[in-house]
Amino acid sequence: MAEGLAGPGGAGGVVLGVEEEFHLVDLDSRCAVPRVPEMLDELAALDADAFAAELKPSIIETNSDPTSSLTDLRADLVRLRRMLFSLAEDRGLGVVGAGSVPLVEGSPSDITPNPRYERMRDEYQMLVFEQQICGTQVHVDVPDRDAAVAVMQHSAPWLPVLLALSASSPFWHSEDTGYASSRTLAWHRWPTAGPPAPLRDAADYDALIEDLVRSGTMSDPGMVYFDMRPSAHQKTVELRICDASPTVDGVVLIAGLARALTTYGIRAHLEGRPQPRYRPELLRAASWRAARSGVEGDLVDVTGRELVPPSRAVRMLLDHLRDDLEEAGDWDVVSDLALQALDKGSSAARQRQRFARTGTLEGVVDLLVAETRGEPQVDVVLPVPEVAAPVLLGGYHPPSYDEAVDTDGHVRPTYAWMVSALERIGPGGLLAHEKSRDAEQRARSMFFPQPDDPERLFPLDLIPRLITAQDWAGLSAGLVQRARTLEALLQDLHGERACLADGVLPRAALRWLPEPGDASSLVPAGATRALISGLDVVCDGEGRWKVLEDNLRIPSGIGYAMADRRVVRSVLPELQAPEGVVDSDEGPAVLRAALLSCAPPAAGDDPSLVVLTEGPHDSAYFEHAMLAEEMGVPLLEPSGIRVTDDGTLTVAVTGRRIDVAYRRIDEEKLYASPDADGRTLRDPMQAAVSEGRFALLNTPGNGLVDDKAVYPYVRALTEYYLGEKALLDDVTTYSCAEPDQLAHVLEHLDTLVLKPVDGYGGAGIVIGRDASEQELREAAADLRANPASYVAQETIEISTHPTFTGADLAPRVVDLRAFVVLGDAPAVLPTPLTRVAPAGSLVVNSSRGGGSKDTWILR
Incomplete structure (x- = not known):
């Protein structure tokens, strides 16, 4: 982080700065490669304080200048990315801003030569090997460290929403992890990572750090990896929960929200408001939920202790911070970016969409490189590879028109990506997902009770x-x-x-x-x-x-x-x-x-x-x-x-x-x-x-x-009332109340569908082609006795x-x-x-x- 961040606020509000981490990838293999060390001297010549090596030699960090304006922050982030891209591309390299990169080259034990990193490798082993991950950190000025601790406490229930918005790491070592932020899973393995502990003030925080160092859990205070923490070197609070973002807009959104959370927490601290009470276990569960699905799945409302849709979670956060965003002049920018993020979906979702289209992880890396460079992405329909030996559709024989498969057994273009994705999941994977489905439905009380089964789950095919x-x-x-x-x-x-x-x-x-x-x-x-x-x-x-x-x-x-x-x-x-x-x-x-x-x-x-x-x-x-x-x-x-x-x-x-x-x-x-x-x-x-x-x-x-007796006349009524031709067809239907139509129905009962005019839920329906002789005789007798109570429809292929x-x-x-x-x-x-x-x-x-x-x- 650049020195001198803690300074007077400007017209845009409290001073902030951003640390971004990026992967270097080979543009031929699309793999992350350990080539940061060879670029550091040239980068230092361009801006001595802006670039730094990280634990992994394939990852580099940029440090923005401190600023009070989101507009200036955006410009500086673009400047640093351009400098990095320029040097990288001269070497046949690309730059990826994402929590993880799908393809990795080299030994997982490779680290940047540095005594501190070497000590961490010897002490933590697998945890260091897994750190092929990148995050976005935001520093925001605070008056003092007591205020920083208060900000941590007031912000904690909202941090999972920021993680969901930033989720960009679905792929890990060539596999789809099933998570939107697999980086979070790797990061939370560290003994000092995760939601901030409930703390009263800076003295309480310092005592905790001293205990952790004394216990040997961490080797130095810089290894406190809470999702938000007071900076060890500056008068700032540091947000650390978020994945790296391929887009500058994604970073500006997180930075604006982080500053608003900080100003909210500072004001609450200065006004003596009590710190929020929450269960740490629920907060950790909320982070897990956000990592699981990003903004494509429900999120935990920590204060309300319930699941809410992502759109509501984001709007609740915006409502919570509106006064602080408006005071900083950030409301229009941040609210627009947040709603755009909901509309576009997470980076994790976009990566999966690209994988569904191309069938290759190389295509995903190309997307990330392009987005990180700032290139606009246009929806281009790419071919989906054929499944060589389909398992799920191996014996698929639709009896008539099928929405996904044509009469020759070929998957229709609209469904090609889905069938490819399902074949990759396979029957075993779908069975496992069905167990998760049942657990989700029970957790939501998603029942459709029947007399013989009061806790029947609402039937759902995945x-x-x-x-x-x-x-x-x-x-x-x-x-x-x-x-x-x-x-x-x-x-x-x-x-x-x-x-x-x-x-x-x-x-x-x-x-x-x-x-x-x-x-x-x-x-x-x-x-x-x-x-x-x-x-x-x-x-x-x-x-x-x-x-x-x-x-x-x-x-x-x-x-x-x-x-x-x-x-x-x-x-x-x-x-x-x-x-x-x-x-x-x-x-x-x-x-x-x-x-x-x-x-x-x-x-x-x-x-x-x-x-x-x-x-x-x-x-x-x-x-x-x-x-x-x-x-x-x-x-x-x-x-x-x-x-x-x-x-x-x-x-x-x-x-x-x-x-x-x-x-x-x-x-x-x-x-x-x-x-x-x-x-x-x-x-x-x-x-x-x-x-x-x-x-x-x-x-x-x-x-x-x-009532179904009115159904045959609706098309004519459309012309009568609206003066328009009916846009939708209906099924040929006979009104049994009319003698000539009744006669036709009785003659063709074995080929028609007989329906009570006031029936619902499928009750009383007789499907002629599937009915027994006895059922047809009984239906005919009731029809003759109560003709006005029924209509009959032609059996159509559905x-x-x-x-x-x-x-x-x-x-x-x-x-x-x-x-x-x-x-x-x-x-x-x-x-x-x-x-x-x-x-x-x-x-x-x-x-x-x-x-x-x-x-x-x-x-």
């Missing part, structure tokens, strides 16, 4: 389904159009009923019509009724999307889709889409905004939102709890509501008025339930809705139009998708439930749920043995 950006754009437009059509139909049937008068929808398609006094008729005119719809679509035998069902009551699946993503991201970090994947964590924010947009005018500028659930015995309770947590709102059972004397609905515990309720409970069960004082909710809740004091979403009565069986991949039928939110800005949530049918079945519902997949919408 092989993601891919949807291209082009497909998603077309699908989204068609889904929004269909949701708008269904909303228009609901409004019409509760108003003029023009579609019936004009013969566009036959009265026989409706099991009932709203009557005055019905719950659905009490909803104020113009209020959005089907705010959230779950539309089930399938890909047919020719690769075309078709709508299969409409769900407008209380469609489930959003939370499970998000949880699927988090589990897969956590247990399969080596699987990274080269194109990048749309972030599913944005779904709850969109949902929350849409729900609050329906708040009654009396709610004012700060409406109150709750999620209503039947309780833990509901099979989808996990999702209810997750969405309430993600939206930051209370989760209430009916007994958690209290009706005041004036009829206001309030949260029983806090007394706060409820303006909007996201209903995840059957409407009749809700109305029949008692509130906290035993008062039946029907009358006060319906009165609050009808008087415009309370919004209940989705509104009661939406089952009027998502696309299949590779699914892991425990030994290989096999084709399984899949559908897609997509969630459309209307409100002010109609949109499809980035959280579609792919459902998977069991072997030999077309029924995907979880209650009927179906499973799920993470759905990756490619950028």
Whole structure:
């Protein structure tokens, strides 16, 4: 570190400086090579204080000038990198800024000649051999060493987030470690490395160091390798947790956050605020989590003692530091860089994406050299090598259209990188990942209970389904159009009923019509009724999307889709889409905004939102709890509501008025339930809705139009209400309420799919081609007795998708439930749920043995 860092602050804030470590690699072999010693004299001639040797002779350190400006820091980092690159390239060498480099040449015991390093080698052996790793260290001025220790304590719970943002070392000695920061694993082996110990002041810190030296654990005070520490030589605190960064932007982001953490800690110290209390074991676990997945997996909120998505963890850190960032003039730069880092993903993810494309670690090194040099990276589709002897797909024979494999058995281009990555993992690796999946799901209470199995895990296959950006754009437009059509139909049937008068929808398609006094008729005119719809679509035998069902009551699946993503991201970090994947964590924010947009005018500028659930015995309770947590709102059972004397609905515990309720409970069960004082909710809740004091979403009565008898007429209704051609096809469907169509269904029952018009969860479905003679006779008898209760659909070939069986991949039928939110800005949530049918079945519902997949919408 350059001398003289501790100086007066400038316009940009407190003075800081950065130490960067870099690998030297041979540009032919792409291996790290021990050639730093031959460059030191020339580098010293350029800037005597800026460059230094490290423990390993393939690693060099640069030291920036002290500065109070992030702009000046960036310029100096670029200057030093250019100097280093210039000398390196003259020798056929490249420079890599990353926690590790995938390929290493030479003996692991090689070290830079130096008495201190030689003593460390003799004492620590393997720990020294493993130090083929590079980090980024940030020094920030502090008034004194007591303040430095206070900064350590106040910063400790946030340091794992900085590690996640910097993670850049997935590969180690030619292998994917399964970690985003394998450097952290190697670094934490040192006896004095890891989270800072809980300490009161500088005297307490010095006593600890003295004890460690006396114990022989470390040979000198410079070997304190805490994730943050007071400098041994300067009036600074030093951040040490982060991997080296290939990009200057990555370093500037970490430096800005480190300075803000320091100024926050200094102010807390000067104001006499108590130091935060946290379990050191939890802090170490949080660092492990960050090293495991970077910003591609959930992180530990140390203060809240829970797992949170990386986007929330980063935003919590920014919120925590906003005042200090703004005071230093850093808010715009740091917040923009942080959000860009979330969008681009960690360096570890980018390296895996490059490996997935090229199939070579040399390609990964080329990426790192280019990024370190500052070259912009353009998405170029590179060929993926063929798998010479496929194991997972060796016996793969799809019965019809398969989304990953064509009719000749060739992997489709969109899936080529994934199949190559899966073959490298192999059946044994996938089985091990499945055990990790089960542990993750249990830790998250990700259950889908059934009567005979109250702790049944929500079925999840680890092989993601891919949807291209082009497909998603077309699908989204068609889904929004269909949701708008269904909303228009609901409004019409509760108003003029023009579609019936004009013969566009036959009265026989409706099991009932709203009557005055019905719950659905009490909803104020113009209020959005089907705010959230779950539309089930399938890909047919020719690769075309078709709508299969409409769900407008209380469609489930959003939370499970998000949880699927988090589990897969956590247990399969080596699987990274080269194109990048749309972030599913944005779904709850969109949902929350849409729900609050329906708040009654009396709610004012700060409406109150709750999620209503039947309780833990509901099979989808996990999702209810997750969405309430993600939206930051209370989760209430009916007994958690209290009706005041004036009829206001309030949260029983806090007394706060409820303006909007996201209903995840059957409407009749809700109305029949008692509130906290035993008062039946029907009358006060319906009165609050009808008087415009309370919004209940989705509104009661939406089952009027998502019955399957309405399905055959939706395309015509799109033209009728919107004046547009329907963008999505549907499946040929027969309304058994019409005599001529009933006759056709009875004649062809063995080739059709018979569905109850009000059925859900796959209940009551008869698939003609799979049914026995007895089942067909019974279905025909019931159909003749109750024709209006059924529709029949042509049996279509539905696309299949590779699914892991425990030994290989096999084709399984899949559908897609997509969630459309209307409100002010109609949109499809980035959280579609792919459902998977069991072997030999077309029924995907979880209650009927179906499973799920993470759905990756490619950028």
